[in-house]
Amino acid sequence: xxxxxxxxxxxxxxxxxxxxxxxxxxxxxxxxxxxxxxxxxxxxxxxxxxxxxxxxxxxxxxxxxxxxxxxxxxxxxxxxxxxxxxxxxxxxxxxxxxxxxxxxxxxxxxxxxxxxxxxxxxxxxxxxxxxxxxxxxxxxxxxxxxxxxxxxxxxxxxxxxxxxxxxxxxxxxxxxxxxxxxxxxxxxxxxxxxxxxxxxxxxxxxxxxxxxxxxxxxxxxxxxxxxxxxxxxxxxxxxxxxxxxxxxxxxxxx
Amino acid sequence: xxxxxxxxxxxxxxxxxxxxxxxxxxxxxxxxxxxxxxxxxxxxxxxxxxxxxxxxxxxxxxxxxxxxxxxxxxxxxxxxxxxxxxxxxxxxxxxxxxxxxxxxxxxxxxxxxxxxxxxxxxxxxxxxxxxxxxxxxxxxxxxxxxxxxxxxxxxxxxxxxxxxxxxxxxxxxxxxxxxxxxxxxxxxxxxxxxxxxxxxxxxxxxxxxxxxxxxxxxxxxxxxxxxxxxxxxxxxxxxxxxxxxxxxxxxxxx
Numbered sequence: 073x074x075x076x077x078x079x080x081x082x083x084x085x086x087x088x089x090x091x092x093x094x095x096x097x098x099x100x101x102x103x104x105x106x107x108x109x110x111x112x113x114x115x116x117x118x119x120x121x122x123x124x125x126x127x128x129x130x131x132x133x134x135x136x137x138x139x140x141x142x143x144x145x146x147x148x149x150x151x152x153x154x155x156x157x158x159x160x161x162x163x164x165x166x167x168x169x170x171x172x173x174x175x176x177x178x179x180x181x182x183x184x185x186x187x188x189x190x191x192x193x194x195x196x197x198x199x200x201x202x203x204x205x206x207x208x209x210x211x212x213x214x215x216x217x218x219x220x221x222x223x224x225x226x227x228x229x230x231x232x233x234x235x236x237x238x239x240x241x242x243x244x245x246x247x248x249x250x251x252x253x254x255x256x257x258x259x260x261x262x263x264x265x266x267x268x269x270x271x272x273x274x275x276x277x278x279x280x281x282x283x284x285x286x287x288x289x290x291x292x293x294x295x296x297x298x299x300x301x302x303x304x305x306x307x308x309x310x311x312x313x314x315x316x317x318x319x320x321x322x323x324x325x326x
Numbered sequence: 327x328x329x330x331x332x333x334x335x336x337x338x339x340x341x342x343x344x345x346x347x348x349x350x351x352x353x354x355x356x357x358x359x360x361x362x363x364x365x366x367x368x369x370x371x372x373x374x375x376x377x378x379x380x381x382x383x384x385x386x387x388x389x390x391x392x393x394x395x396x397x398x399x400x401x402x403x404x405x406x407x408x409x410x411x412x413x414x415x416x417x418x419x420x421x422x423x424x425x426x427x428x429x430x431x432x433x434x435x436x437x438x439x440x441x442x443x444x445x446x447x448x449x450x451x452x453x454x455x456x457x458x459x460x461x462x463x464x465x466x467x468x469x470x471x472x473x474x475x476x477x478x479x480x481x482x483x484x485x486x487x488x489x490x491x492x493x494x495x496x497x498x499x500x501x502x503x504x505x506x507x508x509x510x511x512x513x514x515x516x517x518x519x520x521x522x523x524x525x526x527x528x529x530x531x532x533x534x535x536x537x538x539x540x541x542x543x544x545x546x547x548x549x550x551x552x553x554x555x556x557x558x559x560x561x562x563x564x565x566x567x568x569x570x571x572x573x574x575x576x577x578x579x580x
Contacts, residue, residue, distance in 0.1 A: 078357040078446055102500040103332040108444065110458050111550055112524075114498050119505045126507055155502065155512075156546075159521045162514050163543035168553020172560040173461060179430075180481065183437040184456075190362065191445055192332055202438075204364050207427060218508040227434065244368050246356040248409065251373045253380055254472040258409075260416050267413045270366075289417035292410075296365055299422020303574075306426040320557075 077195060082240055084199025085139040087232035092145050092198065097231070100192045107188035115178035116185045117152040119217045119225075120145065129216055133209040134228065139201040143230035148206070148213060149186045151178035153222040153318075169222065175318040179226045186227040199234035202227060207305055211312045221317045242273040331449060336494055338453025339393040341486035346399050346452065351485070354446045361442035369432035370439045371406040373471045373479075374399065383470055387463040388482065393455040397484035402460070402467060403440045405432035407572075408476040423476065429572040433480045440481040453488035456481060461559055465566045475571045496527040 101118060109115065121130050122145050130148075134140035153169040160167035168174075190200045206213065206228040213225050248266040258266070270276060276288050285291045293299070313319060355372060363369065375384050376399050384402075388394035407423040414421035422428075444454045460467065460482040467479050502520040512520070524530060530542050539545045547553070567573060 078360055078442075081360050083362055098500055098504065101504055105497050105500060105503065106332055106335050106494075107441065108337055108454075108456050110456075111546070112495055112497075113546070113551075114503060117503050117505060117509065119507075119509060121507065152503075155517065155520075158512075158514070158517050160543040160547050162517055163541050165541070165543035165547040166553065167543075167547050168556050169551075171553075171556050172564055173556045174560075176433075176461060176480075176563065177458070179433070180437050183434050184441045187361065187438045187441040188332075188445075191442075200362075202362050202364075204431070207430060217505075220509060220511075223509065226430075240360075241366055243359050243366075246352055246359060249359065249368060249371050249406075250352065250355055251371060251471075253373075253375065255371065255373060255474060255477065257474075258412075260412075263409065263412050263416055266409075287417050287419070289414040289419035289421075292365070292367070293414050293419040293421050297367075297423075299420065299425075302422050302425050302427045306428075306574075309430065310426055320560075 080240065081194055082238040083139070083201040084232070084234040084237055085137075085201055086234070086236040087142045087144060087199065087230070088235040090144075090233040092232055096196070097145065100189060100196065100198075103192045104185060104188035107184050109181050109184070110177050113156055114181065115152055115156060116182040117150045117155065117223060118185075118189075119148040119150065119219075121148065121217075126216065130213070133212050133216065134203045134205045137203070137205070139230050140203055142232075142235070143201075144232045145230065146203070147186075147189065147229045147231060148217055148225045149182050149189075149227040149229065150219060150223045151175060151182045151226050153178050154220050157222055170317045171320055172313075172318060175224070175313055179224075182226045186229060189229065193231055197233070198231055199237060201230045203230060207309055210309055211315075214312065214316070219316070224313060224316050224318065239275075241275070242269050244269065334494065335448055336492040337393070337455040338486070338488040338491055339391075339455055340488070340490040341396045341398060341453065341484070342489040344398075344487040346486055350450070351399065354443060354450065354452075357446045358439060358442035361438050363435050363438065364431050367410055368435065369406055369410060370436040371404045371409065371477060372439075372443075373402040373404065373473075375402065375471075380470065384467070387466050387470065388457045388459045391457070391459070393484050394457055396489070397455075397486045399485045400457070401443065401483045401485060402471055402479045403436050403443075403481040403483065404473060404477045405429060405436045405480050406477045407432050408474050411476055424571045425574055426572060429478070429567055433478075436480045440483060443483065447485055451487070452485055453491060455484045457484060461563055464563055465569075468566065468570070473570070478567060478570050478572065493529075495529070496523050498523065
């Protein structure tokens with residue numbers, strides 16, 4: 073086992089010009105399809121965007137961040153109950169997947185698949201980066217990719233050959249995230265100690281200073297992921313889930 | 327690269343008695359923590375359940391399915407904005423993560439982490455199985471594990487040494503899940519053809535016959551994932567997300 077891969081991997085936000093052959097991409101996706109999936113329903117679809125106007129527009133919807141703009145390929149991985157529902161209908165069965173639980177089930181399937189693609193791709197020498205912006209413009213992305221009912225984009229990945237890998241950044245100590253038997257009740261002091269590695273990390277300190285903030289937490293709450301943005305995206309993303317039919321027929325009529 | 331691992335992996339639903347040393351478990355989780363995470367926020371927690379009354383009760387909440395009952399370890403992987411929010415508050419910042427978008431962000435982080443744990447564990451000779459039942463009894467599981475606000479269980483994994491691996495089951499052809507440029511509009515005939523591998527798979531045909539159903543789709547809609555169950559879980563899981571504070575303060579007062 074290449075233990076070193078897991079301990080040293082990092083995302084890629086700057087890709088080289090080298091093309092990713094379509095056969096390689098399909099091969100990676102096919103291998104990743106052995107990832108676990110709920111009841112073997114495979115509740116995901118992957119839309120591949122590689123060129124032309126559509127790639128330029130998709131880059132834009134990801135705010136032209138270098139991780140999108142320099143990449144030869146973006147995969148938009150969708151929670152998909154459309155294909156399964158159509159198969160049920162064609163088979164004369166009565167599918168009941170137009171609800172929130174089914175959205176969560178399909179989202180879980182899609183994210184498992186996304187992460188399996190990351191691992192297979194990276195172990196084959198490619199670089200990848202999740203584009204968290206997928207949720208911000210999910211409705212526009214859905215239009216661009218012509219997604220039908222019961223299909224919602226939940227993870228975007230850029231893929232390509234790395235021009236440069238991200239430096240390994242800091243992580244919380246493993247004790248921070250592991251709890252035995254029950255969820256541990258940390259004191260304020262313990263929380264402060266667990267996050268010390270983040271507060272002290274040099275790149276973070278510089279970033280805080282450049283932005284005139286008092287500390288790293290403020291950088292997150294005031295600039296990177298502020299309340300107003302989170303609340304706006306909550307509304308627009310909920311509206312999309314509803315529009316795509318995942319909140320039931322009655323509610324859809326509102 | 328061990329290409330063969332990805333193409334041949336399968337879940338394990340029957341574990342041997344061999345114990346999983348705590349150090350190995352921690353080592354696996356620590357390696358998996360290099361998985362991508364939104365803004366390096368690491369919005370997940372992992373509750374480890376290994377023994378005694380609590381393991382027995384957790385098995386029950388997973389309906390005593392063999393994949394849970396025979397396993398030495400269950401990991402309950404949670405979407406967690408509690409730790410990050412507390413750090414923000416302690417730092418005098420104003421966190422805005424009590425909303426649906428933040429729930430989705432943390433869920434994505436948690437599922438990425440879950441799948442990375444699966445890969446690291448399996449590549450080290452362990453077996454794993456997702457317990458999809460985590461959503462069915464999410465509120466009871468939350469109580470048992472004493473999960474606080476802004477923490478919701480989203481993936482459960484049993485882990486252990488395999489007594490028996492699942493047979494490789496059928497998967498859809500890769501063409502079914504990959505779309506180029508835009509989402510392909512398959513005809514009914516094309517959908518039927520794509521699902522032929524499932525309809526024809528011998529184990530599926532036997533399962534359909536044993537249950538007196540007309541076809542595989544009916545087995546899903548009438549027995550495995552029926553509408554009524556999906557709608558009930560939609561309600562109970564939404565209620566839990568609300569109770570845990572992920573749908574905003576105003577709505578929480580309802």
